[in-house]
Amino acid sequence: MTIEILQSRAEQLLRDAGILPVITVDSVDQGRRIAGALLDGGLTALELTLRTPAALDTLAALKKDLPDIVIGAGTVLDETHIRQSIDAGADFLVTPGTPPALAQALARAPIPVVPGGATPTEFMALLAQGFRCCKLFPASAVGGLSMLKGLAGPLGGLKLCPTGGITEANAGEFLAQPNVLCIGGSWMVPKDWLAAGEWDKVRESAAKAAAIVADARGTG
Numbered sequence: 001m002t003i004e005i006l007q008s009r010a011e012q013l014l015r016d017a018g019i020l021p022v023i024t025v026d027s028v029d030q031g032r033r034i035a036g037a038l039l040d041g042g043l044t045a046l047e048l049t050l051r052t053p054a055a056l057d058t059l060a061a062l063k064k065d066l067p068d069i070v071i072g073a074g075t076v077l078d079e080t081h082i083r084q085s086i087d088a089g090a091d092f093l094v095t096p097g098t099p100p101a102l103a104q105a106l107a108r109a110p111i112p113v114v115p116g117g118a119t120p121t122e123f124m125a126l127l128a129q130g131f132r133c134c135k136l137f138p139a140s141a142v143g144g145l146s147m148l149k150g151l152a153g154p155l156g157g158l159k160l161c162p163t164g165g166i167t168e169a170n171a172g173e174f175l176a177q178p179n180v181l182c183i184g185g186s187w188m189v190p191k192d193w194l195a196a197g198e199w200d201k202v203r204e205s206a207a208k209a210a211a212i213v214a215d216a217r218g219t220g
Contacts, residue, residue, distance in 0.1 A: 001110060003107055004130065006109075006111065006112045006113065007112070007130065007131060009112045010113060011132070011181060013045065013070055013112060014114065014133060014182035015181050015182065017045035017182050018175065018182055018183075018210075018212075018216070018217070019043060019182065019184075019185065019209045019212065019213055020045055020046060020047050020161065020163075020183070020184045020185075021043055021046045021185065021186065022047045022163060022185060022189075023035075023047070023048055023186070024048075024049045024052060024055075025048065025054050025055060026052060027054050027058075028054060028057050028058045030054075030058075030194065031054070031058035032062065032066070033197070033199055034199075035062050035066055037203040037206065038069075038189075038202065038203075038206045039068065039069055040203045041188075041202070041204065041206025041208075042206060042207055042209075042211075043206045043210055044068065044070060045069065045071070045091075046069065046071060046072070047071075047072045047073075047074040048071055048073060049074040049075040050073060050074065050075045050076060050077075050081055050085070051075050055073075056084055056085070057088075059071060059073060060088040060089055063088070063089035064089075071089075071090055072090065072091060072093065072094045073085035073090035073092075073093050073094065074094040074095075074096075075095075076093045076094060076095045076106075077096075077102070079102075079105045082105055082106065082109055086109070086110065092111055093109060093111065094114045094115075094116065094135055094161075095113075095115050095116045095135070096135075097116045097117065097118065097122070097137070098126060102115075103115060103126060103129050103131070104129075106131075107129050107130060114135050115131050115135065116134065116135040117134055117135070117136065117137075118136065118137060118138070118142045120151065120154065120155065123151065123158055124155070127155065127158060132157055132158060133159050133160075133181065134158060134159070134160055134161070135161045135163055136148065136160045136161070136162040136164075137162075137163050137184075138164030138165060139162035139164045139166060139183075140164055144162070144165070144166075144174075145174065148177045148179060149177065152177070152178060152179045156179075159180075161180070161181055162174055162180060162183055162184070163184030164184075166185045166187075168185075168205070168208060168209065171183055171185065171209065171212050172216050175212065175217075185209075187205065188208075188209055189205075
């Protein structure tokens with residue numbers, strides 16, 4: 001399958017998601033509870049970071065137990081992560097940054113990829129590889145809305161999923177930018193809620209996030 005087709009799929013899945021919760025899990029059971037609460041709130045996709053030993057087992061379990069949720073493997077750093085994520089059933093891959101060797105490996109991946117970048121030079125290199133759907137990370141730290149507006153002119157073909165420092169309060173502003181397909185965030189899954197098992201709060205926050213997407217797209 002060509003990178004053009006896979007990038008079209010990446011664009012569609014990000015657009016369908018609107019807001020992509022970024023989660024880090026300590027156990028498979030915790031992952032199930034988080035994903036279930038997000039789904040109940042109306043968010044149908046998530047990014048599961050590969051930052052803990054439980055991540056890959058959780059990814060595999062969620063794809064089996066909750067087939068309605070679309071899962072991206074996040075914090076993909078190397079070819080081993082690519083292979084492990086695909087084997088676990090990831091629907092797509094997300095990287096925080098994309099050095100040349102990783103970009104080449106991602107270009108060979110058989111599933112959609114959302115490679116990360118933080119500068120015009122990085123995004124130009126990714127566009128040259130065929131990636132037009134990318135992650136702006138860390139979004140707020142590198143300029144946030146100003147960066148997105150600045151990129152829109154010279155890199156008109158680039159579509160982005162800004163992640164990092166975005167909150168419920170400014171999510172709508174980010175989604176309103178023409179070059180934004182989706183935004184990533186973790187405000188609906190704060191660590192203290194997860195530690196306390198406050199799944200009702202996760203569900204309520206997810207519902208608010210889903211409403212933000214609907215409002216931004218005129219479907220609310």
